[in-house]
Structure formats: C-alpha cells, structure tokens
Amino acid sequence: MVTRIDHLTVYDGRGGKEQEASLLFDESGILATGRGVREAEAETVIDGTGLACTPGWVQSHSHIALDGLPNMQAQIARDNTESAVMASAARNCLRCLKSGVVAVRDMGTAFDVSIRLRDVINEGRLLGPRIYAPGRVICMTGGHGADFGIEADGPHEARKAARGQIKRGADLIKIMATGGGQSRGMKAGVPQLNFEEIRAIAEEAQHAGVPTAAHAQGKEGVMNCLRAGVESIEHGVTLDEEQIELMVKQGTFFCPTMAGLWYVIQKGVAAGIPPYVVEKCKRQAETHFSGFEKAYRAGVRILAGTDAGIPFTYQDDLATEFVLMRQHGMPVREIITAATYTPAQALGVDQKTGSIEAGKWADLTLMEGDPEEDLEAFRRVRMVYKGGQLVYSSEKGRDWFLPVL
Numbered sequence: 001m002v003t004r005i006d007h008l009t010v011y012d013g014r015g016g017k018e019q020e021a022s023l024l025f026d027e028s029g030i031l032a033t034g035r036g037v038r039e040a041e042a043e044t045v046i047d048g049t050g051l052a053c054t055p056g057w058v059q060s061h062s063h064i065a066l067d068g069l070p071n072m073q074a075q076i077a078r079d080n081t082e083s084a085v086m087a088s089a090a091r092n093c094l095r096c097l098k099s100g101v102v103a104v105r106d107m108g109t110a111f112d113v114s115i116r117l118r119d120v121i122n123e124g125r126l127l128g129p130r131i132y133a134p135g136r137v138i139c140m141t142g143g144h145g146a147d148f149g150i151e152a153d154g155p156h157e158a159r160k161a162a163r164g165q166i167k168r169g170a171d172l173i174k175i176m177a178t179g180g181g182q183s184r185g186m187k188a189g190v191p192q193l194n195f196e197e198i199r200a201i202a203e204e205a206q207h208a209g210v211p212t213a214a215h216a217q218g219k220e221g222v223m224n225c226l227r228a229g230v231e232s233i234e235h236g237v238t239l240d241e242e243q244i245e246l247m248v249k250q251g252t253f254f255c256p257t258m259a260g261l262w263y264v265i266q267k268g269v270a271a272g273i274p275p276y277v278v279e280k281c282k283r284q285a286e287t288h289f290s291g292f293e294k295a296y297r298a299g300v301r302i303l304a305g306t307d308a309g310i311p312f313t314y315q316d317d318l319a320t321e322f323v324l325m326r327q328h329g330m331p332v333r334e335i336i337t338a339a340t341y342t343p344a345q346a347l348g349v350d351q352k353t354g355s356i357e358a359g360k361w362a363d364l365t366l367m368e369g370d371p372e373e374d375l376e377a378f379r380r381v382r383m384v385y386k387g388g389q390l391v392y393s394s395e396k397g398r399d400w401f402l403p404v405l
C-alpha cells in the first residue's frame with residue numbers, strides 16, 4: 001500500500017534536514033522524498049504537520065530479554081529456561097517499537113534466544129523490530145557474561161565458539177574482553193579473554209563476513225580488541241588518546257552506553273541495585289563521560305545504545321542516551337546519525353537502510369515536534385513504520401498493529 005506523508009520535517013540520517021517535505025513509500029521501500037512529491041498518487045495520505053521524521057532508530061546495545069529490573073543477576077537466575085527468556089524478549093520487542101526503535105543490535109541473550117526471536121519476527125509470527133542477533137556471548141570460564149554465555153578458554157575453544165555461533169545463524173559475534181560492572185566478584189576493567197583468544201574469534205568472524213562487538217572496559221582489554229581487529233568497542237570507559245587514535249585509524253565503532261551507567265548511579269542502592277554494581281559504576285563514571293567527549297571530538301564513529309536491560313535501563317528508553325549525548329557535546333543531527341546511518345554501517349546493511357533515500361527500506365520514526373528545538377521530542381514518538389507498514393501509532397486509540405500473516 002502506497003503511503004504519502006506531507007508537511008514533514010525530515011532528517012535524512014546523514015546530516016540533512018528538510019522542512020515541509022513529503023515522503024512516499026510502500027512495503028518495497030522509500031519511493032520518493034522531498035517537496036516535489038506532494039502531487040504523487042497514494043492510497044493513504046497523512047498530514048504530518050508538526051511531526052519530524054527520521055530513519056527508524058537502531059538501539060545499538062540491548063540485552064533484549066532483560067527487563068531493567070534492579071537486580072539483573074536475579075532475573076538471569078530466574079529466567080533459566082528458553083521459554084522464560086523468550087517471553088521477556090517478546091514483550092520487550094513491543095516496548096522497542098512503541099519508543100521508536102525499529103531495529104535492535106542485541107548484545108547477548110541466554111539460550112541464543114535473540115537468533116530465534118529474529119527468525120519468528122521475520123516470519124511474521126511475532127510483532128517486533130528487526131533483530132541483529134549474536135545469540136550467546138563468548139566469554140572466559142567464570143568471566144563476565146558466563147551466566148548466559150559460552151565459556152571458552154584458549155584460542156582453540158574461542159575459535160570453536162565463534163564458528164558455533166556462525167553456524168547457529170548469528171548476525172554478529174559478541175566478545176567479552178574484560179570484567180563488567182554487573183557481575184559479582186570481579187573487577188570491571190580487568191582483561192578476561194586475552195589477545196590470542198579475541199584474535200581467533202575476530203578472524204573467524206571476518207572470514208564469515210560477520211561483524212564483531214566487544215564488551216571492553218579498561219585500556220588493556222580495549223587495546224587487545226583493537227589489535228585483534230574487533231570492529232566495535234562497547235562501553236570503553238577509560239578511553240585515552242592512544243585508544244582513540246587507534247579507533248579513528250581503524251574506523252572502529254564505539255557504543256558508549258552512557259544511559260546504563262547514568263541510571264545505576266541515579267537510582268543507586270536505595271532502589272534495590274546491588275551495592276557492588278553501584279560502586280563499580282560510580283568509579284567508571286569518573287572517566288567515562290569525558291572519554292566519550294574526547295572520542296566524539298576526535299571523530300570516532302559513535303553508535304547510540306543504552307545497555308538496555310541492566311537496572312532501570314528499559315527497552316523503551318533510547319531517548320535518554322540521546323539526551324546524554326547532547327549534554328556531552330553531540331549536535332542533534334549527529335545523534336540521529338548515531339541511531340540510524342552509523343549502526344547500519346556497523347551492521348553491514350547501509351546499502352539497504354539507515355537513511356531516508358529512495359530505494360531504502362521504509363523504516364521510519366515520526367515524533368511530535370522538532371528535536372533540534374526541543375530534545376524532548378525524542379520521547380514523543382507518534383508513528384513507527386517498519387518495512388513500509390505501520391507498526392505503532394499513538395493516535396489510533398490502540399497501540400499495536402499486527403502484521404498480516
């Protein structure tokens with residue numbers, strides 16, 4: 001069905017902005033955009049006065065099966081079956097759509113659930129965003145993520161784990177290079193999987209054409225990943241000139257997940273977050289926000305992601321990451337790029353999506369107001385299209401539109 005929306009403010013995802021624009025699209029993709037499109041024939045015509053439109057947002061760091069409960073480890077322990085994990089993931093998919101997120105770069109789920117979730121959504125059996133799935137993370141024995149990941153020690157096991165995830169259909173490989181803030185009984189910034197192990201995983205992923213992303217907090221772990229050719233650094237936390245220089249040189253992506261850290265510190269122990277988590281996050285905050293500012297100014301390719309699923313970082317709240325990015329020096333148009341075009345590049349799908357251009361998928365997020373004038377517009381999502389189909393509207397009096405089977 002051909003849809004035309006008129007009188008829109010269109011952010012194209014690559015730094016461009018046009019007011020009073022029209023957008024023409026159907027299930028095959030975006031057909032045309034710009035002021036000249038207003039006369040084009042369409043079955044549905046919508047007056048977009050007062051609305052701004054961007055390419056559909058990509059949440060670049062989510063654990064789609066986790067709900068943001070105060071004690072994340074307790075949810076992982078409770079959801080110890082595949083069906084329990086899938087139930088949370090399915091519900092969170094709806095939350096994503098409602099908040100403008102049309103694609104999720106999952107960063108690890110138990111039982112490889114994100115891979116199956118992707119498939120049932122693509123088959124039209126479940127309403128949800130596009131899922132880019134690593135399935136389980138790869139970590140060292142007893143390391144960060146060991147309670148829901150694959151434990152691998154030595155380059156041989158690490159290589160086998162990577163090959164296994166590729167065989168299971170992973171879209172990307174998630175590597176745990178250091179300890180983390182959420183795990184009990186370990187320092188956050190210490191190296192875990194070592195250089196040889198990370199390199200073995202990265203090699204296999206490169207051979208298969210699958211991108212790699214590494215949880216890396218602390219310099220040694222980040223440098224191990226960069227030298228091994230990992231394509232994206234998640235968190236970072238203690239970025240300095242040396243790390244940033246190498247990231248710029250190699251074109252490494254960086255997903256700072258500032259919202260996750262910010263929420264843990266804001267809510268604290270009083271809200272039920274375990275004290276060891278709060279303490280580690282407070283320490284990380286001393287260097288993390290300034291590290292992000294340096295990385296952004298140096299030209300590192302930034303991805304917008306929150307670490308959705310950790311305490312109080314809900315799946316429908318990518319907007320808080322946008323607000324923090326703005327507070328730490330990023331202009332609104334670059335924030336939009338970090339949530340659209342740059343993640344499409346990181347996922348290797350920028351030829352098909354990530355910007356508003358004729359021929360690309362009609363994945364669109366429409367919000368009330370102009371975010372360049374009012375940042376809160378990012379929280380007022382009014383319509384969401386995925387593949388040219390309306391998957392959420394705040395205006396119809398009902399929230400959900402099930403896809404036609």
Ligand SMILES: [Zn+2]
Nearest residue numbers: 061063107307
């Ligand atoms: Zn994470």
